[in-house]
Amino acid sequence: xxxxxxxxxxxxxxxxxxxxxxxxxxxxxxxxxxxxxxxxxxxxxxxxxxxxxxxxxxxxxxxxxxxxxxxxxxxxxxxxxxxxxxxxxxxxxxxxxxxxxxxxxxxxxxxxxxxxxxxxxxxxxxxxxxxxxxxxxxxxxxxxxxxxxxxxxxxxxxxxxxxxxxxxxxxxxxxxxxxxxxxxxxxxxxxxxxxxxxxxxxxxxxxxxxxxxxxxxxxxxxxxxxxxxxxxxxxxxxxxxxxxxxxxxxxxxxxxxxxxxxxxxxxxxxxxxxxxxxxxxxxxxxxxxxxxxxxxxxxxxxxxxxxxxxxxxxxxxxxxxxxxxxxxxxxxxxxxxxxxxxxxxxxxxxxxxxxxxxxxxxxxxxxxxxxxxxxxxxxxxxxxxxxxxxxxxxxxxxxxxxxxxxxxxxxxxxxxxxxxxxxxxxxxxxxxxxxxxxxxxxxxxxxxxxxxxxxxxxxxxxxxxxxxxxxxxxxxxx
Amino acid sequence: xxxxxxxxxxxxxxxxxxxxxxxxxxxxxxxxxxxxxxxxxxxxxxxxxxxxxxxxxxxxxxxxxxxxxxxxxxxxxxxxxxxxxxxxxxxxxxxxxxxxxxxxxxxxxxxxxxxxxxxxxxxxxxxxxxxxxxxxxxxxxxxxxxxxxxxxxxxxxxxxxxxxxxxxxxxxxxxxxxxxxxxxxxxxxxxxxxxxxxxxxxxxxxxxxxxxxxxxxxxxxxxxxxxxxxxxxxxxxxxxxxxxxxxxxxxxxxxxxxxxxxxxxxxxxxxxxxxxxxxxxxxxxxxxxxxxxxxxxxxxxxxxxxxxxxxxxxxxxxxxxxxxxxxx
Numbered sequence: 001x002x003x004x005x006x007x008x009x010x011x012x013x014x015x016x017x018x019x020x021x022x023x024x025x026x027x028x029x030x031x032x033x034x035x036x037x038x039x040x041x042x043x044x045x046x047x048x049x050x051x052x053x054x055x056x057x058x059x060x061x062x063x064x065x066x067x068x069x070x071x072x073x074x075x076x077x078x079x080x081x082x083x084x085x086x087x088x089x090x091x092x093x094x095x096x097x098x099x100x101x102x103x104x105x106x107x108x109x110x111x112x113x114x115x116x117x118x119x120x121x122x123x124x125x126x127x128x129x130x131x132x133x134x135x136x137x138x139x140x141x142x143x144x145x146x147x148x149x150x151x152x153x154x155x156x157x158x159x160x161x162x163x164x165x166x167x168x169x170x171x172x173x174x175x176x177x178x179x180x181x182x183x184x185x186x187x188x189x190x191x192x193x194x195x196x197x198x199x200x201x202x203x204x205x206x207x208x209x210x211x212x213x214x215x216x217x218x219x220x221x222x223x224x225x226x227x228x229x230x231x232x233x234x235x236x237x238x239x240x241x242x243x244x245x246x247x248x249x250x251x252x253x254x255x256x257x258x259x260x261x262x263x264x265x266x267x268x269x270x271x272x273x274x275x276x277x278x279x280x281x282x283x284x285x286x287x288x289x290x291x292x293x294x295x296x297x298x299x300x301x302x303x304x305x306x307x308x309x310x311x312x313x314x315x316x317x318x319x320x321x322x323x324x325x326x327x328x329x330x331x332x333x334x335x336x337x338x339x340x341x342x343x344x345x346x347x348x349x350x351x352x353x354x355x356x357x358x359x360x361x362x363x364x365x366x367x368x369x370x371x372x373x374x375x376x377x378x379x380x381x382x383x384x385x386x387x388x389x390x391x392x393x394x395x396x397x398x399x400x401x402x403x404x405x406x407x408x409x410x411x412x413x414x415x416x417x418x419x420x421x422x423x424x425x426x427x428x429x430x431x432x433x434x435x436x437x438x439x440x441x442x443x444x445x446x447x448x449x450x451x452x453x454x455x456x457x458x459x460x461x462x463x464x465x466x467x468x469x470x471x472x473x474x475x476x477x478x
Numbered sequence: 479x480x481x482x483x484x485x486x487x488x489x490x491x492x493x494x495x496x497x498x499x500x501x502x503x504x505x506x507x508x509x510x511x512x513x514x515x516x517x518x519x520x521x522x523x524x525x526x527x528x529x530x531x532x533x534x535x536x537x538x539x540x541x542x543x544x545x546x547x548x549x550x551x552x553x554x555x556x557x558x559x560x561x562x563x564x565x566x567x568x569x570x571x572x573x574x575x576x577x578x579x580x581x582x583x584x585x586x587x588x589x590x591x592x593x594x595x596x597x598x599x600x601x602x603x604x605x606x607x608x609x610x611x612x613x614x615x616x617x618x619x620x621x622x623x624x625x626x627x628x629x630x631x632x633x634x635x636x637x638x639x640x641x642x643x644x645x646x647x648x649x650x651x652x653x654x655x656x657x658x659x660x661x662x663x664x665x666x667x668x669x670x671x672x673x674x675x676x677x678x679x680x681x682x683x684x685x686x687x688x689x690x691x692x693x694x695x696x697x698x699x700x701x702x703x704x705x706x707x708x709x710x711x712x713x714x715x716x717x718x719x720x721x722x723x724x725x726x727x728x729x730x731x732x733x734x735x736x737x738x739x740x741x742x743x744x745x746x747x748x749x750x751x752x753x754x755x756x757x758x759x760x761x762x763x764x765x766x767x768x769x770x771x772x773x774x775x776x777x778x779x780x781x782x783x784x785x786x787x788x789x790x791x792x793x794x795x796x797x798x799x800x801x802x803x804x805x806x
Contacts, residue, residue, distance in 0.1 A: 055596050056588070231581040240583035250584040255480050266481045268639060268791040269739055 013157045013416045014428050015080065024158075026083040026476055029195050034078075039425065045187050046077050046421055052183065073176065074469030079184060080418045080431060080451045081195075084478030090161060090435060091445050093345030094151045096335060098437040101166060101322050103338035105145040109135045109318065119337055120330050128327070130320030130375065132283065134290065138307055140316050141214040142440065147278070147314035148207070149437040150174075150450075153345065155416040162348045162413065164432065166331065168323035169315060170280045173450045173470075174436045175238035178203060178245070180472040181448070196477040200448035203436070204245030207278075210440025211246075214312050215275040222275035225249045225265065227256070229281050229297045239280050253281070258301030261308040276312045283317050314440075325374045325408050326352055348413065354405035362409040363400070366393050371400065371409045384460060386412055415460055418471065420453055430454045432462050433473065447475040483585050484643045485792040490578035491631075491647035494594075497571035498624035499655040503531045504558055505617035506689040511551060513681060528554045534655075534662045535566055552610075559609055559616075568620055572601045586644075587634040590627070597623045639737065646733045646787070653726035654780055656690060660713055661773040664706070683709055690721040710769055711761045723776060724756040730783075737791070745786045752779045 016027045023031035053072040107113050108131070114120050125131055150171030152164040181200055185192055208224060215222030228239035230252050243250035255265050256274065264271035279286065285295040290303035305311045321327060329350045332343040351358035353371075362369060371383040383396040400407050417428035435449035451471040452462035462468040510527045528551050532538040537557075544563060545553040561567045565574070576598040583591055600623075609616045628648065635641045663686045683704040687693040692712060699716070700708055717724040731746075731753040738746040755776075764772045 054599065055592055226584075231577070236580075237583075240581075244584035249480050249483070250582075251480060252482065255482050266794055268479050268481055268484045268643075268737070268794075270741075270794070 012414045012428070012430070013155065015082075015155070015158075015416050015418050015431075017419070027081050030079070030081060030191070033191060033194060042077065042421055042426075049075050049077055049183055049187060052186070053179075056179075074455060075180060075183065076420050076453055076455075076469050076471045077184075077187065078419050078421050078426065079472045079474045081474045081476065084198075084476050086158070087198075087447060087475040089344060090153060090433070090449075091447070093161070093163075093343070094149075094153075094435050094437050094445060095443045096339065096341060096344055097151060097163065097166070097331060098146060098149045098439060099443055100331065100334040100338050101149070101168060102143070102145050102439060102443075104334045105316070105319060105322050106140075106143050107338070108321065109138065114334070114337055117337065119333050120327075124327060124330070125321060128321045128324060130283075130318070130324055132318030132321075134303065134307075135316070135318040139309070141216060141309075141312050144214055144314075144439050145316040145319050146322075146437075147210060147214065147316075147439050148174075149439070150434045151345075151437060153433045153435070154348075154413060155433070156414055157416070161345055163328075163331070163345050164348060165325060165328055166323045167434075168319040169282065171434075171436065172235040172238055172280075173434060173452075174203065175241040176470045177436070177448050177450045177473070178241075180450075180470055184472045195474070198447035198475040198477050200446045203446045203448075204242060206438055206444060206446060207242070208246040208248070210438050211276045211278055211312075211314055213441040214314065216309055216312060219275045223248075223273060224276040224278065225251045225256075225274050227251055227253070227277050227279040227281055229253075229285070233280075235280065242278070253295075253297045253299050256299045256302070258299060258305050261301070261305045261310050263299070263302065263305050263311045274311060276314065278314045283320065286313075286317065320375075325350075325372055326354070326405075329408075348410045351409040352405075353400060353407040353409060358409075359400075359404050363397065366397060368412060369409045370412055371396065371407055374406050374408060380466075384412070387458075387460075412460075418451070418453065420455070420469075420471070422455065422457075427457070429457070430460050430462070431471070449473045479585070479639045479643075481792055481794050483582055484639065486578040486582045487585060487640055487643045488647040488650075488787075488792060490575045490582070490594075491644045492651040493571040493575035493578065494624050494627055495648050495651035495655070496566060497568045497575070498621055499651070500531070500535070500558055500566065500568050500571070501617040501620035501624075502689045502691075503534060503659065504555065505614060505621075506685045507531055507554075508551075508613050508617070509688075510681070510685050530662060530666065531558055534658045536658075537564065537566060540564060555609065555613070556606060560604065560606060569601055569604075572598050585640045587630075589630050589634045593627050593630045597627065642733045642737050643791070645729065646737075649726045649729040649733070650780065650784065650787075652721060653723055653730065654777070656713055656721050656723055656726065657773050657776050657780075659686065659689065660710065661770060661777075664710075664769050680704060687712075692719055692721065695719050707761060707765065710764060714764065714772075715756060715759055715761065717757070724759075727753040727756050734787075742790050745783065745790050748779070748783045748786055752776070752783065755779075 016023055016031070018024060050072065053075055104114065108115070108125050112125070115122050115125065146168045148171060150167035150173065152167065153161050154164055155161050177200060211224045212222050224246065225248055226239055226243040226246070228236060228250055230236065233239070240250055249265065251265055257264055257266070257271075259271075263274040263277070265274050281297055284292045285297045287298045287300060287302040288295045289300045291298070302311070303317070306313055306317070329347065329352065332347055335341055335343045351362050353359045353362055362371065366383070367385045367388070369385045371385070373381050383393065385393065388396070415430040415432065418431045419426045420429040422429070431451050431453045433449050433451055435445050437443060437445050451473045452468050453471050454460055454462045454467070455469045456467055459467070507527050507530060526549065529538070529549050531554060532541050532549070541549070541554070541557050544557060544561070557564055557567065559568050562570060564570060576594055579586060579591055579594050604616065631641070631644060635644070663682075680703075683706065684693060686709065687696050687704070690713065696704065696708070696712055699712065712719055712722065714723045716722050717728055719725060727749065731749045734746045734749045767775075
């Protein structure tokens with residue numbers, strides 16, 4: 001995801017210090033602790049963290065980077081602290097949003113009431129390449145489509161949050177939320193004695209509990225597995241980490257096979273039935289018989305077993321249609337339509353370049369706006385107007401004009417900043433927040449999230465693939 | 479557990495053991511080469527100290543392809559330690575073990591992964607000059623890291639199937655290595671068997687014992703000069719010498735009894751057979767059969783066992799009605 005830059009002269013909301021440089025109450029205890037620490041102490045802790053991350057092998061792969069296949073993600077040792085009341089609003093807002101998105105998916109793959117009601121245009125769904133016709137009329141256990149959602153949120157002041165995007169396919173990053181906490185407890189055990197931070201370590205238990213709850217009916221003791229594309233995938237570390245934390249098998253496509261519309265894994269004691277697959281492989285690659293024929297990552301016959309209701313996939317097939325950046329604009333309406341509630345979290349105002357009026361406005365204001373591809377992710381292929389040069393804007397304009405419906409634009413938000421340990425000392429850097437919402441038994445979140453930080457001064461791009469780092473996120477116990 | 483997982487773990491520990499054995503062999507070779515004499519007779523160039531590691535590991539022809547011409551200490555070291563093109567070089571083994579572990583992180587403990595990953599990261603820092611600057615120190619380091627990894631495994635891992643496959647890999651590789659070392663050394667040393675007890679002999683046999691950490695054990699057990707037959711007895715039949723064939727087969731047999739269910743008894747039976755031969759074997763029999771023939775028979779047996787382990791656990795073949803779906 002992204003955010004945009006305000007001119008350096010404009011002030012952004014800092015989450016720790018007010019305009020006079022006084023820490024806010026929720027940062028009080030930390031600020032006091034920090035003031036007693038010399039720079040050398042912090043520098044040594046930062047080095048310790050870097051070494052530990054390298055040794056623990058907590059890495060991600062960067063696509064298109066021939067040099068290093070694996071890299072450690074930069075970790076910042078200064079935590080982001082959030083009061084319980086702020087978190088409650090975010091947490092309630094995320095649960096509400098995910099309930100509505102689930103209802104939306106169930107609806108569009110069945111009766112399409114929301115289209116009949118004239119709220120979402122038919123072409124928005126049927127014309128979307130991420131809409132899976134194969135899923136029409138398929139009932140999924142518990143009606144749950146999105147078992148794990150990552151909702152990207154930014155703050156512009158203490159009261160105002162915006163949802164930047166929903167990640168409903170195979171959102172990643174939760175392992176960093178968990179590892180960052182462990183790292184902080186290893187580096188600064190005394191801080192946890194002073195400050196009551198809500199624990200996040202039970203995430204894997206909650207995940208497993210939810211996954212077991214959506215097993216096909218009839219499995220008394222459901223077998224859950226994590227399906228990974230393999231050790232060369234950028235998020236492989238996370239796949240292995242989650243399997244280990246849940247105590248379930250980490251499988252690759254080659255470990256599974258389908259017989260009589262039932263999925264089995266190859267074990268040292270013969271075939272063993274699999275009930276729930278937490279898959280971290282995209283829809284396209286799941287089953288060469290149903291989707292991409294050239295997929296060697298998938299399992300032939302998996303989709304047939306899924307349709308027959310003999311195995312549960314988490315997330316369900318076809319959720320991409322709901323996290324597309326143009327469907328995003330309808331999320332507040334979905335909340336009103338399915339839940340009869342007012343949205344707790346707001347969307348960023350968004351222009352759809354498929355609409356002539358929006359297109360005209362955006363083309364006239366490119367230097368002020370952020371433009372993204374509707375189906376892009378990872379911060380690739382977007383234009384940050386205020387940070388772009390003239391030629392970049394000109395080139396991007398050409399791309400927009402070619403397929404304008406593939407783009408959306410948003411105003412440049414003054415993202416909040418958090419103090420971050422950088423070369424020159426401690427300085428403010430822009431951050432975003434990705435909480436992980438789990439559905440199955442119920443819709444819940446653990447009190448924590450991944451905070452991504454744009455390490456370059458002034459930058460608003462927090463993606464790890466684009467020079468972003470991460471921080472531990474502390475939700476204070478109320 | 480998953481067959482692929484079992485396969486990865488089995489090979490992870492085999493690779494570590496292989497790296498350690500290479501370090502042991504090269505270390506002893508290096509020390510021998512510092513001695514002022516050679517057991518070189520016409521037509522016996524292959525028995526030159528620096529050729530032995532290549533002969534024992536079966537890598538001689540691969541070496542000549544890579545370094546045509548003579549066997550030189552520098553080239554053997556390069557080939558066996560750092561050469562990425564040699565899949566049995568110490569560096570390649572550690573990398574492969576680390577890759578196996580990386581793809582199986584869920585099945586091993588964090589401490590194990592951390593330790594092995596660190597082993598690999600440090601290994602990557604070695605280049606030719608650093609190795610050559612302190613050859614003995616380097617081999618010692620590899621041995622220690624291998625011990626350390628086994629220790630971390632022993633000390634942290636749940637005694638489940640994963641653990642058994644890890645141990646199985648270690649002992650299969652170790653048994654194979656001890657048998658090969660012994661076989662090749664006998665070939666080499668036979669010409670000089672005449673002067674048993676001579677200085678050359680003492681160093682040669684002493685080196686062999688040292689390469690498998692059995693020198694002190696020999697002293698403790700025999701309190702006497704080193705003789706070839708006793709060395710054979712020690713490294714084949716003594717169950718209390720940790721790198722002997724008997725000790726390895728004790729472990730392997732026990733592990734397979736643990737792993738095999740009622741439909742998988744063939745692997746256990748083959749191991750039991752090999753084990754019984756060692757458990758009830760006598761030095762006299764070995765002499766009668768001939769040491770080389772005896773060891774060849776043993777290696778044939780372990781090779782059959784390896785195939786059976788593959789077929790049963792690691793790369794299983796399922797009944798045809800299940801296999802058909804897979805082929806579709």
